[in-house]
Amino acid sequence: MKTPLFLVCAMLATAGSAQQFMTRAGSVSFHSSTPVEDISAANAQMSAVLNTADGGFAFQVPIRGFHFEKALMEEHFNENYMESEKFPNATFKGNVVGWSNAWADGKPHQVQAKGKLSVHGVEVERTIPATIQNKGGKWVIQARFEIPTKDHKISIPEVVREKIAASIPVTVNCTLDPR
Amino acid sequence: MTRRAVGVLLFAFLVPATARFQPDLLDVLNEGVEVPVVPVSATFKDTRVVNVQSNETAASGVLHFVIAHRFGRLNEGAYALWGLDNASMRMAFDYGVTDRLQVGIGRSTLGKTLEASTKLRVLRQTTGGRTFPIGLTLFSSVFCDGLRWTEPERTNYFTSRLTFVHQAIFSRKFNDDLSLVLVPSLIHRNLVPTPEVEHDVVTVGLGGRYKLTSRFSLNGEFHPFVTGRPAGAQPSLSLGCDIETGGHVFQLHLTNSSGMFESAFLTETDGSWGNGDIYFGFNLSRVFTVRDR
Numbered sequence: 487m488k489t490p491l492f493l494v495c496a497m498l499a500t501a502g503s504a505q506q507f508m509t510r511a512g513s514v515s516f517h518s519s520t521p522v523e524d525i526s527a528a529n530a531q532m533s534a535v536l537n538t539a540d541g542g543f544a545f546q547v548p549i550r551g552f553h554f555e556k557a558l559m560e561e562h563f564n565e566n567y568m569e570s571e572k573f574p575n576a577t578f579k580g581n582v583v584g585w586s587n588a589w590a591d592g593k594p595h596q597v598q599a600k601g602k603l604s605v606h607g608v609e610v611e612r613t614i615p616a617t618i619q620n621k622g623g624k625w626v627i628q629a630r631f632e633i634p635t636k637d638h639k640i641s642i643p644e645v646v647r648e649k650i651a652a653s654i655p656v657t658v659n660c661t662l663d664p665r
Numbered sequence: 666m667t668r669r670a671v672g673v674l675l676f677a678f679l680v681p682a683t684a685r686f687q688p689d690l691l692d693v694l695n696e697g698v699e700v701p702v703v704p705v706s707a708t709f710k711d712t713r714v715v716n717v718q719s720n721e722t723a724a725s726g727v728l729h730f731v732i733a734h735r736f737g738r739l740n741e742g743a744y745a746l747w748g749l750d751n752a753s754m755r756m757a758f759d760y761g762v763t764d765r766l767q768v769g770i771g772r773s774t775l776g777k778t779l780e781a782s783t784k785l786r787v788l789r790q791t792t793g794g795r796t797f798p799i800g801l802t803l804f805s806s807v808f809c810d811g812l813r814w815t816e817p818e819r820t821n822y823f824t825s826r827l828t829f830v831h832q833a834i835f836s837r838k839f840n841d842d843l844s845l846v847l848v849p850s851l852i853h854r855n856l857v858p859t860p861e862v863e864h865d866v867v868t869v870g871l872g873g874r875y876k877l878t879s880r881f882s883l884n885g886e887f888h889p890f891v892t893g894r895p896a897g898a899q900p901s902l903s904l905g906c907d908i909e910t911g912g913h914v915f916q917l918h919l920t921n922s923s924g925m926f927e928s929a930f931l932t933e934t935d936g937s938w939g940n941g942d943i944y945f946g947f948n949l950s951r952v953f954t955v956r957d958r
Contacts, residue, residue, distance in 0.1 A: 506693065533694045544690035550703060556954045557724030557764075558912060565707045566879045566909075571792075571841065579691055643880065645910050 505539040507625045512660030514547050516633075518651040525559060525650065527552040534660050536625055541585025543599055545658070547576045567640050573607040582618070590620040599629070608638040616658075625662040630655065703793040708800065708838040709846075711914045711950055712759060712767075712784075714872035714886050715903040716922060716930045717848055720802040720836035722784050723761035726956030731757045731771075733925045733948040740941035748945060755925040759784075760955075775924050777811030790838060802834040808928045825856040830927040842876040850888070852932050866893035866932050868900070880909040884916070888931055901934045916948040 512532035518525040531551035536543050549570040554560040564570040580601010589595045594617050603612045616629035634653045635642060642650050709719035712729060723729040733755045737748030745751065757771030757780075765786040772779050788801040810826040835847040848870040857864055872886030888901045905918025921936035922929070923944050936942030 508693070510694075510698075533698075535690050535693050537690065542690050544694060546691060546694045548701075550701075555957075556952075557727055557761075558952050558954075561707055561724075562911075569841075577691055579689075649911065 506535055506537050506665040507662035508535045508665045509533060509660050509662050512545065512627075512658065514552075514656060514658050516552075516654050516656045518654050520649055520651055523649040525554070527554045527560075527563070529553070532658070532660060534627065534662060535665075536582070536627070536662050538585075538587065538590075538625075541582035542580075543582050543601070544579040545577065545660075549574060549576060567635075567642070568606055573605075576603075576605045578603045578612075578614070582616075583613070589618060592620055594619040603633075605633060605638040606640050610637050621661075623664060627658070627660050627662065629658040631658075632656070700794040702791050702795045705790040705792060705800070705838050708790070708836050708844045709874055710882065710907045710909050711916060711948070713916070713948060714846060714874065714884050715905045715916065715918045715920060715948075716901065716925060717846070717870055717872050717886050717888070717927075718784065718802070718804045718832060718834055719846060719872070720786065720800045720834050722765065722767035722786055722802070723759050723952070725761045725764045726954060727761045728953045728955045729759040729761070729767075729769075729950060730953065731755070731759070731948055731950045733757075733946065735920070735923050735925060735944045735946035737944065738936065738941070739919075739943045739945065753923055753925075771926065773924070773926055773929070775926075775929055778926060778929070779809045779811055780806055780926055782806035790836065798837060800834075800836040802836065804830075804832040804834060806830050806927060808926060827855045828928040829853045829855075830931070832927070842882075843873065845871065845873040847871055848888075849891075850927065850931055852893075852928050854928070854932070862895065863893040866895065867891040868931050870901075870931075874907065882907045884918070895932055897935055898932055899934045899937055901930045902938060912952055914948075914950045916950075918946055918948075919943050920946060 510533040511530060512534050513528065513530045514532045515526065515528040529547060529551040532545055532547045534545035549568045550564060552563065554563065578601055580599055583598045583600050596615065597618055598613050598615055600613045602609045614629055614631045616627055619626045632653045632655050636652065709721050711719065712721045712723065713719055734752050737745055737751035739747045741748050753774045755771060755773040757769055759767050759769035761767050767784040769782045770780065782804065784802060784804045786800065786802045788797065790800040791797045808828040814821045830850060830852050832848050832850045836844065838844045850868045850870065852866040854864050868888045868890050870886055870888035874882045874884045876882040883906050885904045890900060899921060901920065901922040903918050903920035903922065905916055908915040921938050921942055922934040924930045924933055936944065
């Protein structure tokens with residue numbers, strides 16, 4: 487008698503959390519382009535979660551997961567610019583504006599995510615345009631936005647200023663599975 | 666239905682209801698995630714503190730090129746522009762075979778010495794999921810004196826030109842700013858001036874850096890003798906700074922050693938800081954990525 491009731495209980499509990507979609511293998515890349523030097527880096531360790539009950543959305547990117555073409559660039563990125571020992575993650579936490587379950591129709595939708603972007607330990611209120619699409623029960627999210635280094639107190643010394651763009655375009659791609 | 670069953674049913678409906686009071690989504694992302702083990706990086710800005718090896722090696726596929734100069738002694742006075750009229754030079758190429766193994770060659774004007782070395786990171790200091798407090802790097806080098814024989818008429822063996830140095834570099838980055846190395850060195854000289862002189866010399870050196878800004882640090886090192894101190898030899902003492910600019914590191918320093926390679930500065934330093942036998946000098950390094958990672 488007790489066992490089936492607990493089963494029911496467990497099923498109901500999982501039904502409740504299926505509103506969350508998640509990944510731990512999202513990709514983020516950025517490209518700094520100046521006439522002097524092009525610098526790019528990629529990271530496949532982004533984790534992201536979407537709550538389809540209310541459009542809540544968050545992602546987290548481990549800074550040390552960014553890999554560069556040149557080892558020294560990677561060291562400088564971690565040591566001098568991002569201070570990844572002190573600030574190991576970049577995060578975003580907010581909501582997809584005007585979330586609607588009608589978006590799960592398999593077509594791509596232009597949406598905006600509004601919330602707090604934290605990079606280098608500095609939180610900035612941002613509204614980030616993104617494309618979301620429900621593909622076979624998974625949510626595919628793509629976004630492109632810029633991170634102005636100044637906003638996040640990432641100091642770039644005079645000597646390398648012409649090698650590093652003041653605003654860094656970032657590309658995000660992830661596919662969120664039901665949790 | 667018993668009262669207990671009703672209780673369980675109520676509980677069953679309450680669980681999904683409370684689940685709707687979402688925990689912080691960022692906490693959800695970190696649920697059950699293991700803290701990664703992170704090797705400590707950039708203990709020093711360059712592969713040397715001043716003269717002595719730091720724990721750092723050239724990264725995999727990276728060619729690390731060094732040009733170093735030591736000018737004359739400051740106490741030579743104005744006539745020699747406080748030593749700047751004279752300079753001795755060292756050039757070296759170090760290559761990262763892997764992120765842990767470096768091989769190198771170098772040539773110094775002092776003694777026309779040619780050197781070949783290997784450097785291996787055996788243990789790395791780590792933080793995060795598993796912490797390990799120190800790093801251990803091993804360095805071995807052979808030095809070949811290139812000067813013409815002073816007594817060409819006697820039998821001179823090639824092996825008489827050779828000196829070997831082995832070092833264990835214990836390193837620790839205490840925080841972002843302070844890093845120290847403890848470096849025991851064994852120097853074996855195949856040829857010594859007289860039979861009474863010992864072939865083996867042991868020193869135990871201490872070196873460190875303190876970062877004042879993210880791109881500027883003060884460095885120093887001191888190598889007292891343990892055994893086999895050659896007559897007239899002084900322990901090598903150097904003070905300087907590192908200036909980092911993108912792909913270059915400039916190291917400027919004052920030292921009582923004119924030699925820039927291990928066997929010279931550890932066993933042949935004859936200058937005394939007290940007498941002003943101080944050499945101004947610099948190391949300039951540049952990295953080239955020659956193989957894709």
